[in-house]
Amino acid sequence: MIVVVVELARQIKQSELCHHIRGDKMLDLKFIRENVELVRKNLRDRANKLDLDGLLKLDEKRRKLIQKVEELKYKRNIASEKIAQLKKDKKKTDHLIEEMKDVGKEIEKFEDEVSTYEKKVNQTVLLIPNIPDSSVPAGLTQDFNKEVRSWGKKPEFDFQPRLHWDIGETLGILDFGRASKITGAHFALYKGLGASLERALVNFMLDLHLNKHGYKEIWPPVLVNRECITGTGQLPKYEEDMYRCELDDIFPIPTAEVPLTGLHMDEVLEEKNLPIYYTAYTPCFRREAGSYGKETRGLLRVHQFDKVEMVKLTKPEDSDIELEKMVQNAEEVVQLLELPYRVMLLCTVEMGFAARKCYDIEIWAPAQGKWLESSSCSNCGDFQARRLNIRYRKKDGKTELVHTLNGSGIALARTFAAILENYQQKDGSVVIPEVLRPYIGGVEKIEG
RNA sequence: GGAGAGGUGGCCGAGUGGCUGAUGGCGCUGGUCUUGAAAACCAGAAUCGUCGUAAGACGGUCGUGAGUUCAAAUCUCACCCUCUCCGCCA
Structure with missing residues (x-):
């Protein structure tokens, strides 16, 4: 009842x-x-039964x-x-x-x-997903994703490489048992240099986007209301994937994309202020309802993870090029960490609800022998702007919806995992990527 | 949590029942003037929906929602948000 x-x-x-x-x-x-037929095709290509x-x-x-x-x-x-x-x-x-x-x-x-x-x-x-860009491959399985480029060399070991959860527990920097004790399954607890490494990654990424890529740093609330999160498109369709504070009807964010994009809800922006670049570090919360199986070991699919996010608000004519630049910004993070990765152009069925075009960056995890999705950069066109009512005033005095973009720059948990697996040594230690050392008190190596 | 004040167009700010979509100012766009700019002057401009090939006609929108009324920015109620004071608190 x-x-x-x-x-x-x-x-x-x-x-x-x-x-x-x-x-x-x-x-x-x-x-x-x-555009009935266009919308119909969109629904078909995205396996949407609306x-x-x-x-x-x-x-x-x-x-x-x-x-x-x-x-x-x-x-x-x-x-x-x-x-x-x-x-x-x-x-x-x-x-x-x-x-x-x-x-x-x-x-x-x-x-x-x-x-x-x-x-x-x-x-x-509100349940109709965004119309894909014409450059997006139509396809109903991930086989239709297109590799755009790859970077770096997969490491070769003269020993059997160990899995990141194994390495982490042995070195005492990850503790899944205790995380599960205080909260439940699929939560992570970082200890000692593990915690420091996580913090170092956050600071390194933020500094890069701030100082080199020209983003403005934001520290937003990580609980947002229904209106905001409906605006960015996670609601109403994905409510079961979201945590929720029942009494106040507010939601722990699944990504900083939500507050960063929602920030300008119901505003008319000045053309001269565009494009706007925002970056933020936030924890992200996902219920991951119904995703069980092999992918859930270790840090691969946890209910809470850290992420540095990039968001852009642009004029419509600029959003395509801004997406390319954003992907490069994310790639630079991985390059500086010297991790091998590839960039995938996602096909229709793999894209997020609000996305018009989306690139994923996947980092190579040698022990698992697979690619880990560590960043997703999307151009949402005017889809979110329409839901959020974000416009800008043009020279002729008229207003027009802006375009919104978002991308991980990048997600921490899987990056952490990739570092452990790629930088592991025969003696069980893990070398700290050079670029992170200034952020972790000069430590060069994590040893047992 | 308690008491009070308030939420109007891109911004500021008038407006307490009937040509008020809303006076005025700033900002914006176009024009006149100027070598150019500024100033001044003139003109233009909210937004959504319905019908229409169109011109246009009509309907709606003053924080949100409901109510009173033939008629609501204006009166009533609930909720949200902002500000001030008090209390509590990391």
């Missing part, structure tokens, strides 16, 4: 929000109407009802003006007022219907 009530409350909150969030702004609905025809029918019904309401309101407005005039002239208005009472009731009836359909339509529209 309680569960039912909670569920109901959640649905009400959601529908209220859907109404509130751009309920007045159906621009994308118009786009959908005018009922597009059902949506179109609801929308048609909605528009018919709006016409009725507006007709009645027009009638009422004319009468109101007349009443005002009659009152001024001290003439009788009773009959008109009586008539309008009935009209008012009719309006109310139709308006209720409109809002019913509007809610349904808006809820559905």
Whole structure:
């Protein structure tokens, strides 16, 4: 019973929000109407089972009802003006007022219907993913991802390389047992030089993006409200993947992309201030509902991990080139750490909900013999800007939606794992990448 | 958590029931003037939706939502946020 009530409350909150969030702004609905086949193909390429025809029918019904309401309101407005005039002239208005009472009731009836359909339509529209860029390969499996380039050389060992969780536990820098004791499975606890290494990575990455790449540092809240996270696109579709503070209906962020992009919600930016570059270190929280299996060992899939994130707000014509630059910024992190990696252009089905085009950076993990996704850089076009209502004023005085981009620069847990596996020595120690040493008190090696 | 004040267009700021989508100022765009710029002057410009090939017509929008009324920026209620004071607190 309680569960039912909670569920109901959640649905009400959601529908209220859907109404509130751009309920007045159906621009994308118009786009959908005018580009039905494009949207249909998008859904197909992303293996999304949304009922597009059902949506179109609801929308048609909605528009018919709006016409009725507006007709009645027009009638009422004319009468109101007349009443005002009659009152001024001290003439009788009773009959008109009586008539309008009935009209008012009719309006109310139709308006209720409109809002019913509007809610349904808006809820559905929020579930339609972004349209991919034409350069994105269409495909329903990861085999359609395209390797764009690779960098570095895979290390060769004259001994059997050990897995990072093994190395970490042996050196006493990772402690999964105790993490699980105080919290639960799939949490990480860093100890001693492990903790220091994590902190060194954060500081190294932030400094690089600040000093060399021109990003502005932000330290945002890591709990955000429903509106913000609906704006960036994680909601409503992925609610089950999110942690949630029930009492206040706020969410621990799955990525700093959410607060960094949401920052300018409902704002009109100055053209001269674009592009805006933000970077932030935050912990990230993910429930990872339904992902079990081999990928979950060690640091590969944990519910809380650290990440340095990059976000850009740009003019529409600049976003393509800005994405390329952002990927390079992320790559530079990996290059300076001297870890072998490859850059993948993701196919339609592999991209995030809000992404129009997305590159992944995968670092080689020699002991596991596989590539670890360590960064995802996406151009979201105006998709998030529309949901968040972020615009800029152009020279001609008109406003236009900005484009938003986000990318990991980069995710820490898997980078940490890759460092252990790539830099491990025969004696069980791990060499600290040179570029990190100033950040870890000059330590060159972690030994047991 | 308690008490008070407030939330209006890109910004500031008028406006307490009926041509108020909203006076005014700043900023913005175009023009006149100027060698150029500034100043001054003139003009333009909110946003969303519905119908329409279009011109345009109409409907909505003053923190959010509901209510009163023939009619709400204006009255009532709830909620959110900001500021000031008090309390509590890492």
